Amino acid sequence: MTQPTYDILGIGNAIVDVVSQADDAFLSRHDMHKGAMILIDTPAADALYAAMPAGNESSGGSAANTCAVAAGLGSRVAYIGKVADDQLGGVFRHDIESVGVHFPTAPLTGGAPTARCLILVTPDGQRTMNTFLGACVTLGEDDVDPALVAASAVTYLEGYLFDPPAAQAAFRKAAAAAHAAGRRVALSLSDAFCVNRHRTAFLDLVANHVDILFANETEITALYECNTFAEAAEAARKDVALAALTRSEAGSLILQGNETVHIQAEPAKVVDTTGAGDAYAAGFLSGLTAGKTLSQCGRMGSIAAAEIIGRFGARPATDLRKLMRD
Amino acid sequence: MTQPTYDILGIGNAIVDVVSQADDAFLSRHDMHKGAMILIDTPAADALYAAMPAGNESSGGSAANTCAVAAGLGSRVAYIGKVADDQLGGVFRHDIESVGVHFPTAPLTGGAPTARCLILVTPDGQRTMNTFLGACVTLGEDDVDPALVAASAVTYLEGYLFDPPAAQAAFRKAAAAAHAAGRRVALSLSDAFCVNRHRTAFLDLVANHVDILFANETEITALYECNTFAEAAEAARKDVALAALTRSEAGSLILQGNETVHIQAEPAKVVDTTGAGDAYAAGFLSGLTAGKTLSQCGRMGSIAAAEIIGRFGARPATDLRKLMRD
Numbered sequence: 326m327t328q329p330t331y332d333i334l335g336i337g338n339a340i341v342d343v344v345s346q347a348d349d350a351f352l353s354r355h356d357m358h359k360g361a362m363i364l365i366d367t368p369a370a371d372a373l374y375a376a377m378p379a380g381n382e383s384s385g386g387s388a389a390n391t392c393a394v395a396a397g398l399g400s401r402v403a404y405i406g407k408v409a410d411d412q413l414g415g416v417f418r419h420d421i422e423s424v425g426v427h428f429p430t431a432p433l434t435g436g437a438p439t440a441r442c443l444i445l446v447t448p449d450g451q452r453t454m455n456t457f458l459g460a461c462v463t464l465g466e467d468d469v470d471p472a473l474v475a476a477s478a479v480t481y482l483e484g485y486l487f488d489p490p491a492a493q494a495a496f497r498k499a500a501a502a503a504h505a506a507g508r509r510v511a512l513s514l515s516d517a518f519c520v521n522r523h524r525t526a527f528l529d530l531v532a533n534h535v536d537i538l539f540a541n542e543t544e545i546t547a548l549y550e551c552n553t554f555a556e557a558a559e560a561a562r563k564d565v566a567l568a569a570l571t572r573s574e575a576g577s578l579i580l581q582g583n584e585t586v587h588i589q590a591e592p593a594k595v596v597d598t599t600g601a602g603d604a605y606a607a608g609f610l611s612g613l614t615a616g617k618t619l620s621q622c623g624r625m626g627s628i629a630a631a632e633i634i635g636r637f638g639a640r641p642a643t644d645l646r647k648l649m650r651d
Numbered sequence: 652m653t654q655p656t657y658d659i660l661g662i663g664n665a666i667v668d669v670v671s672q673a674d675d676a677f678l679s680r681h682d683m684h685k686g687a688m689i690l691i692d693t694p695a696a697d698a699l700y701a702a703m704p705a706g707n708e709s710s711g712g713s714a715a716n717t718c719a720v721a722a723g724l725g726s727r728v729a730y731i732g733k734v735a736d737d738q739l740g741g742v743f744r745h746d747i748e749s750v751g752v753h754f755p756t757a758p759l760t761g762g763a764p765t766a767r768c769l770i771l772v773t774p775d776g777q778r779t780m781n782t783f784l785g786a787c788v789t790l791g792e793d794d795v796d797p798a799l800v801a802a803s804a805v806t807y808l809e810g811y812l813f814d815p816p817a818a819q820a821a822f823r824k825a826a827a828a829a830h831a832a833g834r835r836v837a838l839s840l841s842d843a844f845c846v847n848r849h850r851t852a853f854l855d856l857v858a859n860h861v862d863i864l865f866a867n868e869t870e871i872t873a874l875y876e877c878n879t880f881a882e883a884a885e886a887a888r889k890d891v892a893l894a895a896l897t898r899s900e901a902g903s904l905i906l907q908g909n910e911t912v913h914i915q916a917e918p919a920k921v922v923d924t925t926g927a928g929d930a931y932a933a934g935f936l937s938g939l940t941a942g943k944t945l946s947q948c949g950r951m952g953s954i955a956a957a958e959i960i961g962r963f964g965a966r967p968a969t970d971l972r973k974l975m976r977d
Contacts (some may be wrong), residue, residue, distance in 0.1 A: 343742075346968060371917075374745060376744070377708065377745075377749065378749055378750075379719070379745070379746035379747075379749045379750055379966060380709075380742075380745075380746065381707055381708070381709045382707070382708035382709065382965065383705075383706075383707045383708065384705065393705070411737075411738055411739050411843035412737055412738040412739050412765075414765065416669075416708060417705075418699060419701070419706070420706065421705075421735070423703065423704055423705045424704075424705055438738065439738075532777060539955075638707065640705060642672060
């Protein structure tokens with residue numbers, strides 16, 4: 326097997342975040358479930374945006390955030406995702422390329438605009454997300470270059486990508502290409518509501534095509550329809566070669582065959598949890614592809630997540646490598 | 652004279668900021684003068700953006716920032732400025748309207764895109780600005796509704812508006828309409844380089860059409876070509892009815908006829924000075940139009956500026972009214 330050109334290839338919804346601060350009453354008025362991501366159409370996006378406070382725009386997208394953080398940690402990273410040929414698409418491309426991520430996907434022309442996620446951050450630091458998928462719905466098999474997948478040590482898929490119709494085929498093509506080349510496939514479940522929307526497809530993918538699974542407590546219990554985290558964790562242990570399960574301030578649990586590693590959460594002042602899971606996956610995969618132990622990988626995930634939680638936005642503003650040195 | 656419908660009407664370049672953190676070496680490599688604003692054309696904007704680190708986008712524009720802060724302080728505010736009918740224009744409109752500012756200016760269709768200011772914030776908190784004026788160059792006399800000017804207690808003009816060619820006529824039309832209705836005209840000099848580009852026009856405007864002048868130390872010494880701040884301040888005292896001159900951590904000096912008021916700067920941790928002068932003008936004018944004393948107006952300016960300096964971006968994230976209560 327040849328040496329990979331990239332450590333991580335992320336595939337996901339290419340989204341620009343619009344982040345506003347709001348109170349719980351705003352969420353109630355708009356029937357939002359705090360902490361969740363829902364999909365909204367153009368009229369709903371227009372109506373919600375009109376009602377939202379003034380915001381800040383920055384590049385987002387779950388797997389794209391992971392790619393940006395991993396690149397910041399020194400990993401060699403590529404990304405596949407669909408923006409439109411518009412101003413926000415240009416912003417997305419600039420931001421991911423400026424951190425050194427290879428982004429070969431051609432933009433959509435003459436169709437829907439670049440996706441936007443309208444994010445309300447409440448005073449407790451939780452984020453509630455409303456995504457207008459825009460150009461993302463056109464991401465399909467043709468956007469997955471098997472040679473790029475084969476050249477990447479880990480292909481990382483975000484669960485949110487199960488929502489746009491053509492992306493599941495892209496998922497499966499990428500997983501097949503990765504395994505044919507002797508590479509690994511990682512998946513993040515992304516969101517419990519997303520898991521509920523696509524449970525059968527997720528269960529098949531996890532059992533048959535995924536080597537490394539990332540999920541938080543609510544996502545993993547939703548996937549296996551378990552009452553307790555412990556039961557869900559054991560189900561994951563049987564299902565995938567390696568699972569990294571995050572539990573907010575309770576840290577994370579890493580399962581690999583009979584091995585179990587507990588990782589403590591890093592102390593963090595919670596400002597905005599947007600991107601915490603994405604950053605954890607980035608730290609973990611950055612460590613894994615650099616040959617670190619599972620314990621080291623988990624700690625790198627925790628440190629990266631703590632850094633993201635302590636500021637607004639889902640991408641780092643500081644040199645993450647410095648944080649990892651101690 | 653009828654009661655005004657608006658306390659403040661701002662007229663300025665409607666701009667979306669792209670804020671990145673950079674070091675001094677980046678400024679040197681790109682021949683930038685730290686703390687200044689320069690105008691760049693499309694190729695230069697594209698080249699600089701490609702070289703810039705990942706950024707955050709948010710609505711900016713000097714007078715627009717002032718309007719947003721003043722609205723946050725409870726003033727009744729309107730704004731005139733030119734965006735394009737594009738994504739960033741939509742962001743600008745959303746953000747200024749969401750804080751309650753009346754924004755009647757029709758967007759430009761089929762022309763240049765919405766203006767962008769590429770801002771590099773260095774570790775010392777200073778910002779260096781590179782503005783692509785885009786749609787702003789089309790702002791002209793037709794965009795100034797004399798009835799709106801007549802309905803506003805103070806019409807506030809930003810000096811940056813001297814750069815686009817048609818705006819000086821808009822300036823003069825607004826000043827004439829304000830005075831015809833017995834209202835006041837305020838001007839911010841904006842930037843020493845801008846003053847140098849347009850000194851003759853500024854001197855005429857200040858002496859003959861401006862009632863309230865805002866400037867910082869470098870701007871006021873540039874305007875009157877003085878060697879010392881004290882000389883420039885005395886020149887301003889003779890030239891305008893009311894001048895508020897800011898000196899960063901040395902506070903501000905307010906001059907009205909023979910009266911001189913010294914205002915101490917509020918203690919602030921300097922994170923990003925973008926918008927500090929805009930916020931000072933907002934606090935000052937918000938106080939003035941509410942009938943406060945000059946000392947109270949200056950203090951409100953200082954508090955608003957300190958709040959903006961302590962965070963990234965030029966618009967407030969907290970309830971400014973709470974800060975003013977003590």
